[in-house]
Amino acid sequence: MNRFEYVRPATIAEAVAAAGAPGAAYLGAGTNLVDLMKLGVLRPQRLVDVRRIAGLDRIEALADGGMRIGAAVRNADLAQDADFAGRFPAVAEALLAGASAQIRNAATVGGNLMQRTRCAYFHDLASACNKRAPGSGCAARGGETRQHAVLGWSAHCIATHPSDFCVPLAALDAVVEIAGSGGMREAPLAEFHCLPGDQPARESMLAPGELIVALRLPAAAAGFAAHARYLKLRERTSFAFAVVSAAAALRLADGRVTEARIALGGVAARPWRARAAEALLAGAAADDAAFRRAADAALTEARPSGDNAAKIELARRIVRRALLLAASGTPARRPALPASPFAAPEDGDAAHV
Amino acid sequence: MAWPISLTLNGVARELVLDDPRITLLDLLRERLDLTGTKKGCDRGQCGACTVLLDGRRVNACLTLAVGCDGAAVQTIEGLAQGDVLHPVQRAFIAHDALQCGFCTPGQIMSALGLIGEGLIREGGAGDDAERVREGMSGNLCRCGAYAGITAAVLEAQRTMSEATEAAAA
Structure with a gap:
């Protein structure tokens, strides 16, 4: 690990000023950053520890029925917040489907958005990677691509964003609050992460020095609480990144879908909002035939980026099953295995396999 | 510096x-x-x-x-231990043969202690749910494969500790 300067500001203004210098990086828990620094993938000259900034660790219910989550709130604390989990159960389920209990106890909400891809070639200094070393090429093309994109990728980069948490956030119109030297601004989470294009090193809309200070879930997102699920397919039952995942949230009336929200994980450089599929479900009967049509619509634009065409069919099936689970209702009690596909739609219960 | x-x-x-x-x-x-x-x-x-x-x-x-x-x-x-008196989680690991080489054991025991203190009991009456223990302990690997014993030990330690808490409250 390279040497670095460590600073611990007390206010957002101090943090933004400290992080304005070239080579500076914000430090949350470090569960991803410290690992990448040990590997030499990242070599920041200055770490700006944001965990002691007053107010950044608060979960607040807003007067309009929405909620605001400080960027330094721990993943586990948010998932276990009864008020939050009651209003946004699919978000809590996605949080609990991510990483391990130890990592969730440390990792922050802001850090989750800013975590780096788990593309093995990005992590391997001997491999070409346009994200790590712009212009060097992409060793993932023609390599092992099970964890790689089938949507929104480019010839320059086929990496995926690994977050579970961000998938239901994108579906539910979460907003990112950003502080910079010029003051505050906001951005929709579904557009916060950049698609690679010809500049895969640029991963989010944050300008250098800008800091995520909070996430906001709008009041309307709580209207899906009765029918909201997250479903994640992975190579083992727990503590693994998604091969594909989906968040599905429905508002139902008289057996028909009033409004649908769908987003996919593990398929692109950003959590992938499936608006065409949502539009197709609006007003449709809440049945398997409609859910199959929606799943097809969600993957219309999908193309394999390597030897990963199977992910497209897997994603279709996961979208359909997430919709079936959502339609059958948010379980009153959290399943033993959050977001596991090893569950029958009718009972929502799951078991290790 | x-x-x-x-x-x-x-x-x-x-x-x-x-x-x-x-x-x-x-x-x-x-x-x-x-x-x-x-x-x-x-x-x-x-x-x-x-x-x-x-x-x-x-x-x-x-x-x-x-x-x-x-x-x-x-x-x-x-x-964890008070002098020669082992912590209930340590006792449960011994009772259930929840280790072989022992390298992962300190981490397993600290993780079990954290688990008992956080999710399981708060989820309400999950005391006998081995599935929740397996999920809650997934951040601890054991290359000897002592998972069956570890799961049993965590369940027993949780029972012992919650009974002790109830006895103290009574």
């Missing part, structure tokens, strides 16, 4: 001076404080052998920069 930090380490207040901000909590414990019960397995947050309680919550010490722990309370495996 020096970075002073205060820690409450296994209940004892310690004032320490770090000579490098790169030191992880794991290396601080093992290399500077001679507390080698906490193990270094993968050093990447994947195996859980380095699990300690930081302000009462289980975390991977290998991914935690010590300089950021200023003011924190740290509990390690060395702080």
